[in-house]
Amino acid sequence: MTAPSDAPTGVWLVGAAGNLGVTAVLGAKAVSSGLMSPIGVITETEAFSGLGLPAIADLAFGGHEVRAGTLAEAARANSGGGGFLPVGLVEALADELEATQARIRPGTLRGAQPQLRALANGSSVGEDPDGESAVARLSADIQEFREREGVGRVIVLNVASTEPVPNELPSHVDALPTSSLYALAAARAGCPYVNFTPSLGATAGLAAQAFADAGIAHAGADGKTGETLVKAALAPMFAVRALDVMSWSGQNLLGNLDGQVLSDPDSKEAKVKSKSAVLSEVLGYEPESRVGIDFVSSLGDWKVAWDFIHFQGFLGVPMRMQFTWEGCDSILAAPLLLDLARLVAWADARGESGPLGWLSMFFKSPLGEHSAGLSDQFRDLREHLGLL
Amino acid sequence: MTAPSDAPTGVWLVGAAGNLGVTAVLGAKAVSSGLMSPIGVITETEAFSGLGLPAIADLAFGGHEVRAGTLAEAARANSGGGGFLPVGLVEALADELEATQARIRPGTLRGAQPQLRALANGSSVGEDPDGESAVARLSADIQEFREREGVGRVIVLNVASTEPVPNELPSHVDALPTSSLYALAAARAGCPYVNFTPSLGATAGLAAQAFADAGIAHAGADGKTGETLVKAALAPMFAVRALDVMSWSGQNLLGNLDGQVLSDPDSKEAKVKSKSAVLSEVLGYEPESRVGIDFVSSLGDWKVAWDFIHFQGFLGVPMRMQFTWEGCDSILAAPLLLDLARLVAWADARGESGPLGWLSMFFKSPLGEHSAGLSDQFRDLREHLGLL
Amino acid sequence: MTAPSDAPTGVWLVGAAGNLGVTAVLGAKAVSSGLMSPIGVITETEAFSGLGLPAIADLAFGGHEVRAGTLAEAARANSGGGGFLPVGLVEALADELEATQARIRPGTLRGAQPQLRALANGSSVGEDPDGESAVARLSADIQEFREREGVGRVIVLNVASTEPVPNELPSHVDALPTSSLYALAAARAGCPYVNFTPSLGATAGLAAQAFADAGIAHAGADGKTGETLVKAALAPMFAVRALDVMSWSGQNLLGNLDGQVLSDPDSKEAKVKSKSAVLSEVLGYEPESRVGIDFVSSLGDWKVAWDFIHFQGFLGVPMRMQFTWEGCDSILAAPLLLDLARLVAWADARGESGPLGWLSMFFKSPLGEHSAGLSDQFRDLREHLGLL
């Protein structure tokens, strides 16, 4: 943690060739080359300019991946007709994608769900014999990246698919869910870890212990990019007005791999739990509430959420509000990854450790102490950074 | 300002027999008699309990009105089939309504729009010969109320219909718009004034001067109860995420007298202006934006707002959000009147004067210094009250 | 079937004291007494006036019920605060409800789901020893009603809760689902039968045979009152324009007993199936489609449906449409019961038998030959009645 201040910062993506990983890499290159303006990257706004955060151009990307294909292939598949990536961008930045591709290492298939295993396309790579050897291999990959690229520090970001909720918290490394193997590998390599998914990651038994023992920072969980983001902004309105939310019903339609994985009831359970907590945190009581998730393949990377809020006002009069959110998942999430990499690097440079609660505005299920509403979470961020 | 601490607090409603005034009076009685719980009254929540605010039961209501009918008639018209007031409440509280009715005095028709003049039903009451004599009469009414009821202080609340925007700021009392005649009367009586409408009220020339000279507090303008409330909660989400709002289009349908008055283009202009400012305040730039208001009589006191937000995210990808708000106008506004009366009484007891910016969470166009987003405005309130 | 033409027509409701049954009875009385206009009753419009349908005032109601409570109690529970029945109506028509109550007989609990059994409140009435004796008892009740009331014919309408889908079609009376026991009882009594629910009713083995053998008419299934009604009106638009519906996602929130029963996955399956067929019938192909149903108790008898339609137009451009329907279930369904009773009486008088496909506009899953879109179904109705 004493790299020269002008050393680049490493960003290690677990699940690098997924839509989100690819969008983050491509987007970082597009922004730093001046092809695109950094819309959606809050740390690029004026208010954050004096913090000395690593420049986007100084982020060096690498990562783990179990899929057979390359970053460029994934980018091309999401470009042009029906895709969400701007036409021409993939071609303009082909060299950059290739350079990043050279820094991708095989992820582990230990504990992987059938859908993910299918993506590996029969490759035997990633079939680690046991948890311990998987962790050792993954950790060595990260360390090798750090040394070879000469980066001062590496932030590990989990952007892989959501795992099923395990029945019980694992106490042995062989029982750790896949996400926690990666988290443990990060801790062993001395790297801060950010969990952008609802999977257990750095919070499962041995993994959590490793971060605590080594005094390394981690943050999570589950990026707040769509319906839950709106909830976190909107629920405070009902609290501020002392209106009584009787029920809040949400329905999510999504069409990418994330949606497909979530059509598995166990994985869905993890996600739904992560999406539900915000209401009771903000309101101080538990309204009747449900969150549905459905896979609609025609939507591709787009996510449509409809929420219907039934509330009671003065003299018990029932009223209604509803919203529909139509967003592109990877486009909403990718800039948050850039923000998180830069902010966690900032925290790491200051020696912060444990769960970073002041990053709660980025997550559906924030770890560490945190405020409930979105505006208060944003204030916490700025306060911690000394911007208020 | 030196009334015994157990003296009731006077609440003087300008436009007392309108839907909002009647709902506030009826609701206050229903809550203090235990018939209804105080949903929507933020000052009744636990957090505000230690402030020593006047109890709702200790609010004494009176007011000015130009209409021919009584409070009870207005309440009955909004009760039962299609009405928004709970069935049975008007009958249960008939005595209370009658007692308040006895404290209603004729308002002034000077400068009143044809729609309001029509409500007066040919009565010659309120035809004051000039501005000065109107102010004198109105002020005397308030003072007489204060003395007869033995209330420590009187808070004057403007809940009358929206006025057209005057072409120029008036410099002579005869040119003051109606709302400012009432405001001036309040100032002359030494009473704090709250403007729950977009009319000029205490901000017009002579009226503003009167409050400044006498060191009396006032607050406004235009209660934030529906579409603008949602905007104030939602716009910060786009700011917090550095998303680029390209356009924000809002359409409001409303069916009560307010809607009818706003079908007059000049009155609508005042309202639309008041509803538009929040976006640029929160976002820091001016997106393409419009606010439409239409009168749909079938809706009665209900207001339906639809907002469509077109925004741009990372890599310039356009996305969309929309919401529909279906609320009952008077039901949403009435509890805010109780909050405002109590909080302004609190401020008056402390000798506060001038525009009370810390009440911004209640208003579409807050006077005085204020934060932009709803959560920050709520924090300002609590900070000023010493609750944080 | 040779009653004097001025004899009243009997309407026998299976599930008479449910929200729908009560609304139909109360509404018929309200309309025939002139208290209410017959909004929603298509057979009361000018176009149907020359058909000689039985007058609403000439409908005599009776029925089966397993619940402990009375019609008047059910009506009162849905009246006043939060209820959907107009205030005052129950009191004005109390005598009429009592008269109908005297014609309610205990239904059967054979095969009843736990939720329904719970409503019986421990009463041992309805515990028929076997299928055959249940059918005999139920049939005798209907026949006794016909004779005692001197009604020319009796139309039996199933408005009971939705049953789970049975695993296989039953071939023995003891294996018949509850709804089919009632249907068989109707057939034995020589009465036409209308199935307003997705339960099997007159289509299950022995029951179907009984209607065929006796040459009696029956109609169904599952009243088309909300989301599916809109689908049947809207899907033809996409067909008429040769637009390619890629996916059609529907989400239904409902809060009454119907919703509670449908929170049981087996019952939900019956309903979802019934709601899905319309798309492929109208479009001629099977788009990606799902229908969700969730119980949201705060909604009471209200049903909120949100549908999101993702379609492709010229040059493959993807577009979107969505709608939200907020309707009161019993209010939408009750007038259809009056229409159906009158129209089936008309058919019975003409000796029609078997499934009446020309009534398809009333049903989600029409029996018999029928058109697909709503407008074509309406045309079929008028054609059959000789109105075109």
Add this chain to the structure above:
Amino acid sequence: MTAPSDAPTGVWLVGAAGNLGVTAVLGAKAVSSGLMSPIGVITETEAFSGLGLPAIADLAFGGHEVRAGTLAEAARANSGGGGFLPVGLVEALADELEATQARIRPGTLRGAQPQLRALANGSSVGEDPDGESAVARLSADIQEFREREGVGRVIVLNVASTEPVPNELPSHVDALPTSSLYALAAARAGCPYVNFTPSLGATAGLAAQAFADAGIAHAGADGKTGETLVKAALAPMFAVRALDVMSWSGQNLLGNLDGQVLSDPDSKEAKVKSKSAVLSEVLGYEPESRVGIDFVSSLGDWKVAWDFIHFQGFLGVPMRMQFTWEGCDSILAAPLLLDLARLVAWADARGESGPLGWLSMFFKSPLGEHSAGLSDQFRDLREHLGLL
């Protein structure tokens, strides 16, 4: 009208280089070259295959235009980032666009609104000295096209911007609105005419007379592509259920030239009138209704419509429905132009004359006798074509 059956059919577009004209030309080429499937072209579906309609590949395009730019430029401007035309299509079909460009002649600027005049970019072309000489020139252009291309017949389609509503019906050619000059030119050339806009076209005095005298067919007015299309599909649902529509409020946001032109109150009036009639035609009464149109530039060629329907059911219970339509204007309209050109050619070959009411399903304000609801209009079309 006696061209050899294998002669191509001419399609003359008034306003050929607008978004709609360009999309129609490009789309016809894309479909006939097999690059795209003919989604949205109803005459390409199985049911219409036996009619002997001219093949899309046999349509020859030409037209009038006042703009400075070319078809290819317009196509390119709507392609790629933010555009609605599929990437690559313009390049693939560049030769075809150029060939059509050679058949574009200067339109007339007589009576043109300032916004259109601005598009002409200072070119003096189109400044005809009087109405008569304009008509002569335009008519000669069409005839020359017919001869040079050897097309059997030419269908003239008006896809230019909406004109303001004239104060009175013109009786002299010099007073004719621009659209009627073109219509008159078509009649003089012996060509059937289709008015895809709400402008007067073939219905204004002298123009109407010319079609009648020459026994030539014409159709219109105003293509039914978005909100009104949905209305025509949905309003019959309320009629079929005898539900009482109390109010129907619509709000349209659009961002293309059409939207900009409609921000002029006079042009808007023509459009709003055209959009409003469908309700009273279908329902048989006039509900409270309004249609708003707003220009939102960020939407480009996309149109967003929100409709809120407030209706009353049985026992007077008020209910609500709302929909949001998000469609791409030119993409929805272009296939209708291909349908209309083919169907009007079919009619012309049969010697039909006057307003073709059986084409009502394509228009907001159908000319000639026609049914009201969309499904009935579709049936009329098939009946007239002998397909039922």
